[in-house]
Amino acid sequence: MTLDRRALIVSGMAVAAMPGLARAAQMPPLPGDHVMGSAKAKVQIVEYASMSCSHCAHTALEIMPAIKKRYIDTGKARLVFREFLTPPADLAGAGFLLANRVPPARYFEAVEAIFAAQHDMFQTGDYWGGLLGVAKRFGLTEAQLEATLNDKAALAALNARVEAAAKRGINSTPTFYINGEEFVGELTVEDLAKAVDKALKG
Numbered sequence: 001m002t003l004d005r006r007a008l009i010v011s012g013m014a015v016a017a018m019p020g021l022a023r024a025a026q027m028p029p030l031p032g033d034h035v036m037g038s039a040k041a042k043v044q045i046v047e048y049a050s051m052s053c054s055h056c057a058h059t060a061l062e063i064m065p066a067i068k069k070r071y072i073d074t075g076k077a078r079l080v081f082r083e084f085l086t087p088p089a090d091l092a093g094a095g096f097l098l099a100n101r102v103p104p105a106r107y108f109e110a111v112e113a114i115f116a117a118q119h120d121m122f123q124t125g126d127y128w129g130g131l132l133g134v135a136k137r138f139g140l141t142e143a144q145l146e147a148t149l150n151d152k153a154a155l156a157a158l159n160a161r162v163e164a165a166a167k168r169g170i171n172s173t174p175t176f177y178i179n180g181e182e183f184v185g186e187l188t189v190e191d192l193a194k195a196v197d198k199a200l201k202g
């Protein structure tokens with residue numbers, strides 16, 4: 001299933017995967033990073049996620065709220081959210097283009113809204129309708145959503161971020177780095193808490 005003809009982004013998507021090595025250190029900032037929490041936090045949680053990944057949706061909706069309350073809101077950790085594309089890439093890319101179109105202060109709210117709509121979009125195959133519903137919640141019209149999904153500069157920037165992730169070795173989502181230590185796959189609250197607590201003691 002794909003977006004309808006009004007959203008001509010599919011051919012411009014770049015999905016790549018290259019081998020790489022994890023580095024045991026906090027990761028430097030990159031263009032396009034979205035950060036939640038204090039820059040002074042001792043622990044850096046870097047998450048590579050895809051808007052079309054059901055495991056990422058579960059993480060965003062069921063796992064991260066507890067981590068946010070326990071570590072991010074208390075200033076112990078900060079979340080650095082980075083984009084990646086997994087199949088269906090048209091939905092993943094469209095979701096990120098939409099999230100980046102809303103005011104920056106509402107980026108994470110938009111990400112959660114798209115993840116919350118993901119299941120219904122998969123069930124119905126109506127990606128356009130699902131994204132339009134989210135867009136309208138953030139004050140965007142259908143014409144504005146169409147323009148957003150056909151923004152060549154925004155798409156090129158997204159593809160550059162995905163290619164940078166692939167060069168690092170990211171090839172599945174979610175992938176986390178907790179102060180540089182790599183964790184691949186869906187983690188429980190307890191898994192993440194254990195890793196953050198370890199980093200806090202380090």
